Amino acid sequence: MTELQRDKTFEPSGVSGKLKVVLHDVSGTLIRALGTIERRGYDYRDVHCTQRVDGDFDLLVHVEDTGGPSDLDILCKQLERLYNVVSAERVGRRKHAEHWQ
C-alpha cells in the first residue's frame, strides 16, 4: 500500500505475546479460537494443543498483531466470549490486570 492509502492508525504496533487458551473438547472450538485470533487482527504462530487430564485442551499460541487497535487483554476477553472456551490469558508476562486501569 502507498502511504496515502494506508491509515497509520492501523499499522502494526508490534504487540505480540503468548496466550494460553483452555478449550472444552467440543467440535469446532479450536477453529473458532484460531479464527477469532485472526479476525481480531493477529497472526498466530507456534500453535500447540494438548489434552489435559480433565479432558479439556490447552492451546498455547504465539500471536502478533497485524494492524488495528491491539490489546492482548481485549483479545483474551474476545476468546473467552466464545462458547466452549473456558479461559484465555497471557502467559510469560504479568497476568492481565483490570484493562481499563
Next chain:
Amino acid sequence: MTTATQFERQDTEVATDRPAKSGALLLLESIEAQGVDTIFGYPGGAIMPVYDVLPRTSLRHILCRHEQGCGMAAIGYARATGRVGTALATSGPGATNLVTAIADAYLDSVPVVFITGQVPSNLMGTDAFQEVDIIGITMPIVKHSYIARDPADIPGMVAEAYFIAAEGRPGPVLIDLPKDVANALTTERHRWRPYPKVKPDMGTSKDIKAAEQLMRDAKKPLFYIGGGIAQGDGVAELRELVERTDIPVVSTLKGLGSLPSDHPQYLGMLGMHGLKAANYAVQECDLLIVAGARFDDRATGKLDTFAPHAKVIHMDIDIAELGKLRRVNVGLDGSLKKNLAALNPFGGDGKAPNIDEWRTLCYGRRTEYEWDYNAPGQFVYAPKLLHDLSRRAPDSAIFTCDVGQHQMWVAQHCYFDDPKDHITSGGLGTMGFGLPAGLGAKLGAPERTVITVSGDGSIMMNIQELATLNRYNIPLKIVLLDNSVLGMVRQWQEVFFDKNYSETILDDNPDFAVLARAFQIDAFTVNTRDEVDAGIDRLLSTEGPVLMHVKIDPNENVWPLVPPGRSNADMMER
C-alpha cells in the same frame, strides 16, 4: 477432538414406552417447547423432513419468498417482541441466502435461531448437490453453532441454542440439521448439562464507587447511550438516572427512543449524520458516561479526535467491549439495568451540582440548531414528510427502515419514545432489510401500527416480500422515498468524488405503485408537496397492506455530514 454431542450430553434417557420420533419432529416440538409460535422459512430438498411434519405442530409458519427475507423477518419479529426469532431454510443456496441476515443479527446483537437443512451425514464433505459448509461460512458471524449428529441430541441442543441466543449480549445461533438425522427415529433423549459459563451480574461496588467519583468530579458530563439500553431492559433505569442527575444525553442510531426524542435533556443522535448539538457536546465534554454503546466508527468519526477531553465510564454487558476501541477509566460489565440503578453519585435530590453552565450551553444549542423544515424547491421534502408522518402516526407505531439517505432522515426526523419503535440495520447496514423486517415486526406486534420507510434502491433488494404481505394480508404500511438514485452513494460522489455519478442513477426504475398493485397491494403515488397530507391520511387509514410511493428530489442530501476519517467537529452543512 470429538463431536459436540459427545461432550454436551450428560447421560441418555431411554424410554421404551415412548413412541419413536424423528429428528425433524423433535426439532419442531423442541422449538414449540421454547414458547415459539411463529417461524419464518422457505422449504427445499434437505429440509423437507421438517416441512413434512410441520403440519403436526402448532407453529405458525410464514413462507417468505427468499431466505434472506425469512432471516430479516425473524430479526424484525425478534426486535419488535423482545423474544428469540426463528428462521428456517434448506441446505446450500438456502443456507447461503441466510448469511446476510445472520450477519445482520450478529452486528446488531439480535437473538435469532437460524436452522438449516444439510445433506445426509454420509455425503457431508463430498461436494454433494446443495452442500455447503454453512457452519464454516458463518463461524465469524454467529454467537454459536451446532451440527446435529444424533436426533436424541436435538431437544437439548435446541434448548441451549435459544438460551445462548438470548442470554448476555444477544446474537444469532445456527443449527445445521443433516437430512438423515432429520429422518432418523429415536426414543432416546440425551440430557444436556446446563451451560457452565457464569457471567458477572454487575460491576463491583469498587467500580461503582469509582464511577460515582468521576461523575462528581466532572464539570461537563454527558451520557452516550446505545442499543444495549433496550436489549438490557434498562430504559426505565436510564431515564430515572438521567432525570435525577439532569445530565445531557446523546444517542447512537440504535439507542434512539431510549429517551424520548423531545426530552429536554436529549441533544440528539451523534456521529456522521448526527445533530450539531450532540456532536459539539461530545467534543467538549469532560466525562462520557457510555451505556450500551460500542464506539462504532459511524458514531465516533476519527477515533483519536473523539471526545478528546473526556474521561470515560463504560457500561456494557459484554466485557470484551470495555476498552476495545477507547481506553476507559472505569468499566462496568454485567447488567446495564443493575449498573444504572446502582449509580447514585450526588445524594440529596440526585441532581449534579455545579454544571449549570454546561447545561445551559448544551440545551441552548439544541434550540439553536433545531431543524428547519422550510426547504426551498417544489419537490416533496422527505425530512418534513417523515417528521409529519411520525407525529401523526400512533405513539406506539414502529418504524422499520432500509439503508441509505432515508434511514438517516428517519433517525433525524421521526419521533421515538421507545427504542423498540425503531428497527434499523445499524451495524451491517443492510439494504433490503426494511420490508421483511417490517412484516416480521407486524406479525410480532399485530396491535401496533408498523411503517416501513424504504428507498428505491433498497426496496428492490427484497421486493419479492410484497408477495408475503399479500399472502398473509399483513397490514404493513410502506413509505417508498423514490429519488431515482442510490442517494447516499450519489451524495458521497457529489461531495467526495467530484460529482462522478458512477452507476448510481436509477432513472429506469419501475413504476412502484403499479408494481405493488401487481402483488395485489394497495398503492398510490405522491408527486408534489400539496399531496403529502392526503397521502399520509390514506396511508394511515388503509386497513390492509399499502404502499405510498413518494417522488423526491434526487439532489436532496443528508446534513450534517462528517467526512470519513474526520473529527465529529468537522460537520459539513448544506
